[in-house]
Amino acid sequence: MSYKTKISLATVIGLALVYGAYFLWAWRPGHSAPEIFTHIVGAAVLLVVVMIALATTVAVREVVVMKSGGRVDERDQTNELRSARNGYYALISLIWPAPFVVLAGASPVLVANLALAVLVLAEMVHFGSRVVYDLRGV
Amino acid sequence: MASTQVTNRLRVFRFNNGEMTQQALADRVGLTRQTIVAIEKGHYAPSLEAAFRIARAFGVGIEEVFGYLD
Numbered sequence: 599m600s601y602k603t604k605i606s607l608a609t610v611i612g613l614a615l616v617y618g619a620y621f622l623w624a625w626r627p628g629h630s631a632p633e634i635f636t637h638i639v640g641a642a643v644l645l646v647v648v649m650i651a652l653a654t655t656v657a658v659r660e661v662v663v664m665k666s667g668g669r670v671d672e673r674d675q676t677n678e679l680r681s682a683r684n685g686y687y688a689l690i691s692l693i694w695p696a697p698f699v700v701l702a703g704a705s706p707v708l709v710a711n712l713a714l715a716v717l718v719l720a721e722m723v724h725f726g727s728r729v730v731y732d733l734r735g736v
Numbered sequence: 737m738a739s740t741q742v743t744n745r746l747r748v749f750r751f752n753n754g755e756m757t758q759q760a761l762a763d764r765v766g767l768t769r770q771t772i773v774a775i776e777k778g779h780y781a782p783s784l785e786a787a788f789r790i791a792r793a794f795g796v797g798i799e800e801v802f803g804y805l806d
Contacts, residue, residue: 600770672783673771732770734739734779 601656602674603732606681608652609725616645617718624711634707638714677731685724692716742781743803746772749794765789 620641693716700709750756758772774780791798
């Protein structure tokens with residue numbers, strides 16, 4: 599597994615851990631709007647911390663490989679383009695109900711959570727498909 | 737299972753060139769070892785340029801290393 603594949607996998611794991619925990623918490627009723635927004639910001643900060651920890655761990659383990667390689671590879675570029683495109687498709691296909699949710703008079707908290715969920719899913723599709731393409735080829 | 741119609745004889749040519757490692761070949765042609773593995777397994781069809789570089793690394797023509805299943 600290449601360095602970039604490991605980083606992509608780490609990103610999927612980080613997103614799943616942090617936002618999985620957040621959405622499990624947010625799903626339960628009884629939270630106030632300030633509480634929700636505090637947790638959204640907290641989740642973003644936590645994700646940064648988790649990603650720094652995961653990326654550092656992977657980088658330290660891969661330091662020998664990076665010294666000998668580190669070049670731009672055509673398959674890396676192809677896989678990145680294809681997986682970014684998948685993430686974009688996921689984003690545009692999941693975000694279109696958003697205006698209807700707003701028009702239906704949903705609370706700002708629900709709209710914010712739905713938008714966040716869509717962004718997280720799109721990122722998971724992006725990095726998840728990168729891992730699949732790297733491991734299975736294109 | 738191969739996911740491209742481009743076939744290759746990379747393993748044979750590596751063997752005939754003093755058991756050249758995948759990393760050594762990758763270094764010579766400017767690709768990563770993972771990409772050489774993917775090409776060798778038939779999971780990835782290299783660009784024309786990369787295919788030429790690989791063939792040149794073995795000192796043969798491109799059609800001796802790569803083929804195409806009709």
